[in-house]
Amino acid sequence: MASRTDLPKFTVPGLTPAQGSEVAEILQDRLNSLNDLALTLKHVHWNVVGPQFIAVHEMIDPQVDAVREMVDETAERIATLGVPPQGTPGYIVEHRTWDDYAIGRAGAIEHLGALDEVYDGVIASHREAMEKTEGLDDVTNDLIIGQLRQLELFQWFVRAHLESSGGRLSTAGAETEKQAATKAGAAAKGGSKR
Numbered sequence: 001m002a003s004r005t006d007l008p009k010f011t012v013p014g015l016t017p018a019q020g021s022e023v024a025e026i027l028q029d030r031l032n033s034l035n036d037l038a039l040t041l042k043h044v045h046w047n048v049v050g051p052q053f054i055a056v057h058e059m060i061d062p063q064v065d066a067v068r069e070m071v072d073e074t075a076e077r078i079a080t081l082g083v084p085p086q087g088t089p090g091y092i093v094e095h096r097t098w099d100d101y102a103i104g105r106a107g108a109i110e111h112l113g114a115l116d117e118v119y120d121g122v123i124a125s126h127r128e129a130m131e132k133t134e135g136l137d138d139v140t141n142d143l144i145i146g147q148l149r150q151l152e153l154f155q156w157f158v159r160a161h162l163e164s165s166g167g168r169l170s171t172a173g174a175e176t177e178k179q180a181a182t183k184a185g186a187a188a189k190g191g192s193k194r
Helices: 017-047 053-080 089-095 108-133 138-160 177-188
Strands: none
Touching (some): 017 053, 017 089, 017 138
């Protein structure tokens, strides 16, 4: 990414090269996160098992497609700002601030419990990016808000499988993907009161 000492040669009208660089840095972090999310969703799609397999398997693919579109629009916005977007696996791994997805082949509900934790992190970071771009670049801010709308909807789809009729999530209190998967699996088997 361009740093403050290595500013892009151009950016969009209305922003200085320094502002364009700052917005591109914010977006690059979102690009890393969205690329990782798309791969994680596909991993879940391939590795779910159990009675809810087909429902979850088919629910995930449209999310993958939508997140891949978010990846493309984010990378194109970075390029529009005059900065080359970085999308290689090595770059993502080197610059990510989260651990790799922790669940392999598992029941659909366990994956959904873990995926709820993933969405928590992605959405929280998107909200931070929304706050940072507010007033700095309204076009980028609008892009992030639109993505948030979809990400929150996808999390709602996931949570519908984890929620009791009383509105309690089976993963409440979990702090890691593995904890969330364990709690969701136990609740699905009747091992936990919801």
